[in-house]
Amino acid sequence: MKPAPFEYFCPDSIDQALDLLSEHGDEARILAGGQSLVPAMNFRIQQPAVLIDINRVPDLDYILEEENVLRIGAMTRERQLEFSDLLSQQAPLLHESVPFIAHPQIRNRGTIGGSLVNADPAAELPALMLALNARLKVRNNSQERWIEAPEFFIGMFTTALEADEILLEIALPVMAERTGWSFMEVAPRSGDYALMGVAALVTMGEDGKCEGAKLVYLNAGDGPLEAKEAANILLGEKISDDLIQSAAEHGSEHEITPFGNVHASPEFQRHLAQVLTKKTLTQAVRRAEERKQ
Amino acid sequence: MTRLRSVAITVNNQEYKREVEPRMLLSDFLRHELGLTGTHVGCEHGVCGACSILFDGESARSCLMFAVQADGHAIRTVEGLSADEDHLHPIQQAFWEAHGLQCGFCTPGILMSLIPFLEKNLDPTEEEIRHALSGNLCRCTGYQHIVDAVKLAAERMR
Amino acid sequence: MTTRYFGKRIKRNEDPRLLTGRSLFVDDVDLPGMLHAAFVRSPYAHARIINIDVSQALKREGVVAVYIADDLGDYWKPGPLLVSPPPIADTVFNEKTQVPLAKDKVKFSGEPIVMVVAESRYIAEDALADIYVDYEPFSAVVDMEKALEEDSPLIHEDLGTNIAARVVQKKGDYESIKPDAALIIKRRFSYEHGCAAAMENRGVVAEWDRRSGRLTVWDTTQAPVVIRNGLADLLGLSERQVRVIAPFIGGGFGPKIMMFYQEEVLVPWVAIQLDRPVKWIEDRAENFVATTHERGQIHDAEAAFDKDGRILGVHDVFLHDTGAYDPYGLTVPLNSQANVLGLYDIKNYHSEFTAVFTNKTIVTPYRGAGRQHGVFVIERLLDLAAKELKIDRTEIRRRNFIPPDKFPYNNEIIYQDFVPLIYDSGNYEPLLDDALEKIDYHHFIKEIQPKLRAEGKHVGIGIVAYVEGTGIGPYEGAKVQVMSSGRVSVVTGVGTQGQGHFTSFAQIAAEQLGVPVDKIDVVTGDTDQFYWGAGTFASRGAVVAGNAIYEAARDVRKKILQVASEHFNAPEDELELFDGQIRVADVPRMSISLGELAKKANPTRGAVKPGTQPGLEATNYFGPERGATSSGIHAMIIEVDPETLQIHIQKYLVVHDCGKVINPLILDGQIHGGVAQGIGNAFYERLVYDDDGQLLNGTFMDYHLPSALDVPRIETAHGETVSPLNAMGVKGAGEAGAIPVGPLFAQALEDALHNVDLEILEIPLNSNRLWEIINDANNKGK
Numbered sequence A: 001m002k003p004a005p006f007e008y009f010c011p012d013s014i015d016q017a018l019d020l021l022s023e024h025g026d027e028a029r030i031l032a033g034g035q036s037l038v039p040a041m042n043f044r045i046q047q048p049a050v051l052i053d054i055n056r057v058p059d060l061d062y063i064l065e066e067e068n069v070l071r072i073g074a075m076t077r078e079r080q081l082e083f084s085d086l087l088s089q090q091a092p093l094l095h096e097s098v099p100f101i102a103h104p105q106i107r108n109r110g111t112i113g114g115s116l117v118n119a120d121p122a123a124e125l126p127a128l129m130l131a132l133n134a135r136l137k138v139r140n141n142s143q144e145r146w147i148e149a150p151e152f153f154i155g156m157f158t159t160a161l162e163a164d165e166i167l168l169e170i171a172l173p174v175m176a177e178r179t180g181w182s183f184m185e186v187a188p189r190s191g192d193y194a195l196m197g198v199a200a201l202v203t204m205g206e207d208g209k210c211e212g213a214k215l216v217y218l219n220a221g222d223g224p225l226e227a228k229e230a231a232n233i234l235l236g237e238k239i240s241d242d243l244i245q246s247a248a249e250h251g252s253e254h255e256i257t258p259f260g261n262v263h264a265s266p267e268f269q270r271h272l273a274q275v276l277t278k279k280t281l282t283q284a285v286r287r288a289e290e291r292k293q
Numbered sequence B: 001m002t003r004l005r006s007v008a009i010t011v012n013n014q015e016y017k018r019e020v021e022p023r024m025l026l027s028d029f030l031r032h033e034l035g036l037t038g039t040h041v042g043c044e045h046g047v048c049g050a051c052s053i054l055f056d057g058e059s060a061r062s063c064l065m066f067a068v069q070a071d072g073h074a075i076r077t078v079e080g081l082s083a084d085e086d087h088l089h090p091i092q093q094a095f096w097e098a099h100g101l102q103c104g105f106c107t108p109g110i111l112m113s114l115i116p117f118l119e120k121n122l123d124p125t126e127e128e129i130r131h132a133l134s135g136n137l138c139r140c141t142g143y144q145h146i147v148d149a150v151k152l153a154a155e156r157m158r
Numbered sequence C: 001m002t003t004r005y006f007g008k009r010i011k012r013n014e015d016p017r018l019l020t021g022r023s024l025f026v027d028d029v030d031l032p033g034m035l036h037a038a039f040v041r042s043p044y045a046h047a048r049i050i051n052i053d054v055s056q057a058l059k060r061e062g063v064v065a066v067y068i069a070d071d072l073g074d075y076w077k078p079g080p081l082l083v084s085p086p087p088i089a090d091t092v093f094n095e096k097t098q099v100p101l102a103k104d105k106v107k108f109s110g111e112p113i114v115m116v117v118a119e120s121r122y123i124a125e126d127a128l129a130d131i132y133v134d135y136e137p138f139s140a141v142v143d144m145e146k147a148l149e150e151d152s153p154l155i156h157e158d159l160g161t162n163i164a165a166r167v168v169q170k171k172g173d174y175e176s177i178k179p180d181a182a183l184i185i186k187r188r189f190s191y192e193h194g195c196a197a198a199m200e201n202r203g204v205v206a207e208w209d210r211r212s213g214r215l216t217v218w219d220t221t222q223a224p225v226v227i228r229n230g231l232a233d234l235l236g237l238s239e240r241q242v243r244v245i246a247p248f249i250g251g252g253f254g255p256k257i258m259m260f261y262q263e264e265v266l267v268p269w270v271a272i273q274l275d276r277p278v279k280w281i282e283d284r285a286e287n288f289v290a291t292t293h294e295r296g297q298i299h300d301a302e303a304a305f306d307k308d309g310r311i312l313g314v315h316d317v318f319l320h321d322t323g324a325y326d327p328y329g330l331t332v333p334l335n336s337q338a339n340v341l342g343l344y345d346i347k348n349y350h351s352e353f354t355a356v357f358t359n360k361t362i363v364t365p366y367r368g369a370g371r372q373h374g375v376f377v378i379e380r381l382l383d384l385a386a387k388e389l390k391i392d393r394t395e396i397r398r399r400n401f402i403p404p405d406k407f408p409y410n411n412e413i414i415y416q417d418f419v420p421l422i423y424d425s426g427n428y429e430p431l432l433d434d435a436l437e438k439i440d441y442h443h444f445i446k447e448i449q450p451k452l453r454a455e456g457k458h459v460g461i462g463i464v465a466y467v468e469g470t471g472i473g474p475y476e477g478a479k480v481q482v483m484s485s486g487r488v489s490v491v492t493g494v495g496t497q498g499q500g501h502f503t504s505f506a507q508i509a510a511e512q513l514g515v516p517v518d519k520i521d522v523v524t525g526d527t528d529q530f531y532w533g534a535g536t537f538a539s540r541g542a543v544v545a546g547n548a549i550y551e552a553a554r555d556v557r558k559k560i561l562q563v564a565s566e567h568f569n570a571p572e573d574e575l576e577l578f579d580g581q582i583r584v585a586d587v588p589r590m591s592i593s594l595g596e597l598a599k600k601a602n603p604t605r606g607a608v609k610p611g612t613q614p615g616l617e618a619t620n621y622f623g624p625e626r627g628a629t630s631s632g633i634h635a636m637i638i639e640v641d642p643e644t645l646q647i648h649i650q651k652y653l654v655v656h657d658c659g660k661v662i663n664p665l666i667l668d669g670q671i672h673g674g675v676a677q678g679i680g681n682a683f684y685e686r687l688v689y690d691d692d693g694q695l696l697n698g699t700f701m702d703y704h705l706p707s708a709l710d711v712p713r714i715e716t717a718h719g720e721t722v723s724p725l726n727a728m729g730v731k732g733a734g735e736a737g738a739i740p741v742g743p744l745f746a747q748a749l750e751d752a753l754h755n756v757d758l759e760i761l762e763i764p765l766n767s768n769r770l771w772e773i774i775n776d777a778n779n780k781g782k
């Protein structure tokens, strides 16, 4: 299990990195934390001819708040997300989900940008981006553009990023008032990719009725998957266990398309989706009520 | 074969200058270029944790990094924990007394993962210890004596 | 003697070296000019090899040699049969052992076809991609029952069948008691493939010294002496020309035994051919397909009971998956066959098995070595009977235990060591009583569990029993020697893989010689240090090698007393050995260190008296007539989330009897590790094959070894029924932790999910499988 040979570049500015990328195009891969790319190279599943290591490019790791928007640099390590006070206050959903990713040694290296570009359908962060209405800033050597999360994830391990583009930043609105959150997953062991995971956000109006709801699933299809109809069932309603149950049933039966793996059949995944939807919605509603007071 | 690159890497406070192929894994570099064979390799895909080292003070998998990435950085391996077998680090001593190892293959990676953990928390609960260990597989011990060793080490280091 | 070393929780001699990263493992061997090997392995489970083109690989810079089967000439032949078929009447055994490189046909996915030798492992792997092999794929034989159908493809065509073996063993007459039975329980039980997954993969380094004509091989083997003998034979060398070193080994658990793995046979040969050192280190991807597996049995079992739950007889017919070859003979299924009898007084037993070739990795013993399957069958049958007869599950076991006055107890069948399965000693009820008390069984089921159930919690208890045949022959030997420094050297032929032999062996010698344990240097696994031996398997290290050391150390003790008696001119019974000295009791000034005495025993002038030998040393051997039988009880309390089917083990208890204990600290460690593997086997680990014989989860991402969060704290307690078969009274314990965890899970999970009428008849489980079993039970109920 040794990687195939490659040409290695270690640019110290983003412009240099972008020039190298545009020069080598499809042949090249960006090396961020390496926690997905290097195992794939060790198995020789991936054999890029050129690696562009952006670990020495300055100013790509930060977590800031500006005008109610959280800005996270693409090279921010998963460990930094885990220990960020700012995130725990302004994006508790994201903050709470990070410890579910792998193990400390992996999170010390793995980056948010790497996880998003990797776009593993079972990964936590892509689903969280959908749940949090994230926008992603990407750039090639001539222009910069923003992509909304739903447009970014277009399939299994596939994103809207062009071969010459680098993901630079993730922007998220801070969590709205009167909003509760919950993230839960079932994995064979702690740190494993989940068999099923659900992120839920619920905003409760002053009148005790649901003003907004969002449900996003991971490992439920070929990318992170939002269940809009299920969430709509809650809108404008007073939340009851029955209502949550119908949302859970609808989401798990009609809106997800899990295809199973060696650890779980699609049927079991749907079952887990239903159970987790119930649990996450219940917790999110409770938290929203708490935050109202 | 691709072009060799020169690297200068500080390992256990000593600087090593070598010419390496970019694809050489840091684990292979430590073991076979520098002869620091205390760092073990069990899977080369990031799961077992046997290859864990400290990279600028933080635990990381040396099988998921290239040696070239460590150029100019500081690495610490199990060999850097104690001068010799008669002067063990408190964590090593605790592992010895609590029988925290059997074949000893997983041990260096476990020790290196625990160093930063105990630096941050010298009064860990059993649950916290088990979480800290969950990224290191051990096939021999069933973990119990390892957990006991960590408790003992924390107590002594407080 | 004032200081005792035997039976003490002494910390291990080997640890400082391991803890500081200064111990030698095979992959740490680095020799000047060393080359590195890699293998092209079949991507198909079953295919004809039409053509192999290695020309591009040979052109690659850094590639030194490439070998296919035809390049091996006379060296190409099937490997040795490691364990011959048992002396049981009418046994069918079709011998098919693995070949160094597949020639015309590949028989499992992962089978080596081409060997590449290059300047580095990186280059060797590059060259693998340069090699083109044309295959004609055949349909794969994956399912055991289908393998036995008329129209199944054949793996070894010359046999005309996929049957590897068939064995029938009987005790009493099962059919004759059937009509008397008050209850007959009949079920199908299955047990799926898993693997040992030692943290260290396999590895071989070989160096040929042309000038001295000596070959040195560093090998991750559990049986260096056997490998030395085999390699000498294969290579046409004398045993004295071959040195096999098994240095520190990163876990063995069975598959590292003495397989004469393809790589193990090829690397030394190539080192001689090329006259350069050659290293091959298995990577994890290879390990999953190339290192042997275990498990894979289907039992159709039935048991007849009287109305009080006493077993009248057991009838078991099972299939055993041996993989593509059967070099390890029938050890695994024979163990399964024996362990169905458990610790129960079963008077009538009919057992027959068919071992089946399939297009999968070879199956050989892995910790437990088939005992699990047998224990699963009998323990489940007892649980099912207890339910039917409304007898408490612990009571039904108690009623069937072999009573203490019936030992030695003859089971009247042949065991894996080819002698009748006779239990040497045992006393089971006290173990059960101790377990019931420690887990608070009656209180739990009467008070605690009903309360928890009322709260909607699903918490179950399990309690199962097992025996473990350990310490079988043939023999081991040891040499004990007092060095002139006063340190003692203990040398034996077994290999060691973390069991603490450097310490427990030292304790045995320390006890005899009165020398502190840290002054005793144990050497294992180097055939130049000790010539004879068999290897570490079947929980035999402590028993067989341990007793050889005991015998040798006693001989040295006698010699010390003799020489000192002359030296002090005092009778032997007035002498005492203490802290590395020998002294005349009560006369402090008459004392000499053992080192000094050793020098005196090796005079440089004068004559050694006829009939005596120089030095304070002795070599002795121990060969048990049969194995010593350990026994025990495992109990567990487990909570299940009824929705997600995730589990949480709240309590785990092992009450174990392995006779005299050399080092309780090390024993606890062995049990903890065994239980952890048992838990993996019961709930986390399963090798999944598709219909084409492809392994679908051959990585650590997808083959789930339990982590520190999955293995609970394990409480241990010990009984002590000494073995009459050896002077120390010890029995083995290496596998005890792993054996009964499957049926324990099944019983405790059924108990936890009491509101569903479910039967768990298979291992391994996982959340998904448990959910399916529950659904099936609910649908049946409708």
Ligand SMILES: Cc1cc2nc3c(=O)[nH]c(=O)nc-3n(C[C@H](O)[C@H](O)[C@H](O)COP(=O)(O)OP(=O)(O)OC[C@H]3O[C@@H](n4cnc5c(N)ncnc54)[C@H](O)[C@@H]3O)c2cc1C
Residues within 6 Å of the ligand: A029, A030, A031, A032, A033, A034, A035, A036, A037, A038, A039, A074, A075, A078, A100, A101, A102, A103, A106, A109, A110, A111, A112, A113, A114, A115, A116, A117, A118, A122, A123, A124, A125, A161, A165, A166, A167, A168, A191, A192, A193, A194, B045, B046, B047
């Ligand atoms: C044992 C183990 C367990 C794991 N468990 C989980 C888990 O439970 N959940 C989970 O979500 N993940 C898990 N991971 C993956 C981990 O989170 C990775 O770190 C992450 O998916 C990738 O991040 P990275 O920075 O390491 O990316 P890399 O591996 O460096 O890169 C991944 C891909 O993204 C590209 N890329 C990276 N950054 C950029 C950028 N800024 N612009 C453009 N392209 C870029 C790379 O070219 C590459 O194709 C696990 C990994 C391991 C080894």
Ligand code: FES
Residues within 6 Å of the ligand: B040, B041, B042, B043, B044, B045, B046, B047, B048, B049, B050, B051, B052, B061, B062, B063, B064
């Ligand atoms: S060898 Fe690096 S994690 Fe296993």
Ligand code: FES
Residues within 6 Å of the ligand: B100, B101, B102, B103, B104, B105, B106, B107, B137, B138, B139, B140, B141, C199, C250, C251, C498
């Ligand atoms: S001690 Fe052997 S793997 Fe941990």
